[in-house]
Amino acid sequence: MKNIAILGSTGSIGTQTLDIVDQNKEDLQVVALAAGSNITLLEKQARKYRPTLVAVWDQACAKELKENLKDTEISVVSGMDGLLAVATHPASEILVTAIVGMLGIRPTIAAIEAGKDIALANKETLVTAGHIIMPLAKKCGVSILPVDSEHSAIFQSLQGNAHNKIKKILLTASGGPFRGKTYEELEHVTLEDALKHPNWSMGKKITIDSATMVNKGLEVMEAKWLFGVKPSQIEVVVHPQSILHSAVMYEDGAVIGQMGTPDMRLPILYALFYPNRRMLYAEELDLFKVGSLTFERPDRETFYGLSLAYDALDAGGNVPTVFNAANERAVAKFLDGKISFIEIPEIIAASMEEIYYKEDPTLEEILDTEAATYEYIESRW
């Protein structure tokens, strides 16, 4: 039996993780869950999976849930202390990080320090604090197991092959709902259009990131930290069918990739049971139905958020944090109807110009950079 804790259990990755628990009842036990404010679903999950601890970010919601669960033995906590308690729950062996944004940094670090393996979906944490998290995981002897579909595909493609023989990583991208559009056409797209991802059903923030292709930029940075490759070794390949989830090209020219239906439950299952493979009860890939797989170069001029990510990686220091924080705030504003779609990369670019540079930032300096970026954006947009 493996004990798991989940940060973000009510979201897209969180609920799919619980589906994997349902499919593996004899081998997985949920010991702690955390969510933001959706206490209706969290209460249902708590009653079904019987964790000993649940956390709700919002204090008033936590109070209400505590009252609702008073007929049980389940403890209810709130705020950052709540997330930290879930992340470090004494009985858990692996933490699934399925919350959105760099809010995940502190709980992820705390879990690593407490010796928990990490099934990492929360890419923003590695983008901003990869230089802290990867060495810390090594020091603490814990594994960082990728959940992001492309990184899971790369991880699977690396099994049994020497990492120093990698020529390059072929990081696939769907191209999002606006693939093929001109910049002028992007000026008029709506929130509703941007939320229509062609292949994946995901939370709102990552769906917008896919539409701007900032998601692919974040994934380039994530790949750098997970696989120790140089940015120049990571090539983004637009593959509109989302069947090849990414591949590794080795020095001898062999390209080894992982294919499958667009279903996040496979990477979640692989991370939870690594190095073993388990049965997944899901639709099987039918190559005859897919028919053909196509590949294109990304349009890095129209979707220049992707180019900004490479610039942020080249600049190093706290610049990836500025990139990420600016994107988080810009996407929140776009979701609130306060800015247009094309203002998202504009805000990222302006923030990268404006915010001070800090080499090798500590955790505190990363959080200060986030605050400075937010302050700048609020003063202008």
Ligand SMILES: NC(=O)C1=CN([C@@H]2O[C@H](COP(=O)(O)OP(=O)(O)OC[C@H]3O[C@@H](n4cnc5c(N)ncnc54)[C@H](OP(=O)(O)O)[C@@H]3O)[C@@H](O)[C@H]2O)C=CC1
């Ligand atoms: N969805 C996908 O297919 C993929 C997602 N990812 C990454 O995984 C992460 C999660 O994405 P996704 O599942 O789509 O996101 P969702 O928006 O669907 O879910 C977010 C989860 O985080 C919770 N949450 C939000 N704010 C807080 C908070 N302050 N404290 C505690 N919990 C909070 C939400 O709770 P509540 O419901 O109460 O708001 C919800 O459970 C992201 O980093 C994303 O980039 C990576 C690859 C694929």
Ligand SMILES: CC(=O)[C@@H](O)[C@H](O)COP(=O)(O)O
């Ligand atoms: C499912 C997953 O891993 C997402 O990150 C997905 O890749 C987003 O699609 P894009 O390729 O359009 O960014």
Ligand SMILES: [Mn+2]
């Ligand atoms: Mn992905």
